[in-house]
Amino acid sequence: EYNVRVRLPREVTGDEQALGQIIISAGGGRIVQLGDLASFDLGDGPAHIERENQVRIQRVTGNFNTALNDAGSIMDEIRYRIDEMDLPDQYGLIFGGQFETAEETDREMLTVILLALFLVFVVLAVQYERLSNPLVIMAAAPLSLVGVVAMLWLSSTPLSAPAFLGLILLIGIVVNNAILLVEYIERGRRRGLDTPEAVVEAGGIRLRPILMTTLTTVAGMIPLAVGMGAGANLMQPLAVAVIGGLLSAMLLTLFLIPCLYVIVQNASDWLLETLTGRRDSRTDRSLEQAGDGPVTSRY
Numbered sequence: 001e002y003n004v005r006v007r008l009p010r011e012v013t014g015d016e017q018a019l020g021q022i023i024i025s026a027g028g029g030r031i032v033q034l035g036d037l038a039s040f041d042l043g044d045g046p047a048h049i050e051r052e053n054q055v056r057i058q059r060v061t062g063n064f065n066t067a068l069n070d071a072g073s074i075m076d077e078i079r080y081r082i083d084e085m086d087l088p089d090q091y092g093l094i095f096g097g098q099f100e101t102a103e104e105t106d107r108e109m110l111t112v113i114l115l116a117l118f119l120v121f122v123v124l125a126v127q128y129e130r131l132s133n134p135l136v137i138m139a140a141a142p143l144s145l146v147g148v149v150a151m152l153w154l155s156s157t158p159l160s161a162p163a164f165l166g167l168i169l170l171i172g173i174v175v176n177n178a179i180l181l182v183e184y185i186e187r188g189r190r191r192g193l194d195t196p197e198a199v200v201e202a203g204g205i206r207l208r209p210i211l212m213t214t215l216t217t218v219a220g221m222i223p224l225a226v227g228m229g230a231g232a233n234l235m236q237p238l239a240v241a242v243i244g245g246l247l248s249a250m251l252l253t254l255f256l257i258p259c260l261y262v263i264v265q266n267a268s269d270w271l272l273e274t275l276t277g278r279r280d281s282r283t284d285r286s287l288e289q290a291g292d293g294p295v296t297s298r299y
Helices: 016-020 071-083 097-128 132-138 145-154 161-190 195-225 232-276 281-292
Strands: 023-027 030-033 050-052 055-057
Touching: 097 132, 097 161, 132 161, 132 232, 145 161, 145 232, 161 195, 161 232, 195 232
Parallel strands: none
Antiparallel strands: 023 030, 050 055
């Protein structure tokens, strides 16, 4: 099969009178001239027509100097200027190029971060066989965003895909410190300490390891954060995000996580006793060691 395209000579298509004399069939054996049915208005037309999803489009392209501006700030300026334009009802705007790629990447990175948080929570819930401790541990991950946002703002670093990668790294590091702190608290309670004493003891034991882990990681990220070396600017947002998140997460892990543990654990014990009439065996051992006499646990 061969596609055959038939067209009139250019001397006919460029003359209004010649176009009007074209003979066409009107049905029923009648033959009329095209000029009796239509009028002509010659003008300029596009050399070719582009379509996307069966809709005609006109591409407007341009480049920018990445050393002076980033795609986000340029798109904000473009949108500001376009808002002042009065577009007809049948026209619309679609932003593509690097801006479209960046938006798609941000959506994918956000999905990866949420999936990482969910998987970590599921693993913790299965290991602890309860929800109270995983909730306390996972609270450090979103709260570390305070340091990330502050550090990005102070360094005037735009939010980009490398910064999202830094957030994924933070989830593992921050959760790891919180897990070890909560585990030491659990060990103290199993030895018979009450909750406040177990929290204070675990904080003293885990203080030095947490400081060492945080400070060594921050020190290793400093050369990348300041942009030393060829190509360092590409991953600079990752280092800035990790440094800010680690510094804030260090304080949150040492001070906020123990407080949350006490609050959540007291609420969990009260809820367990209210709904089932049973008490946590670790709480019973703490009361017995405190001198309240033996407590019969039905847990």
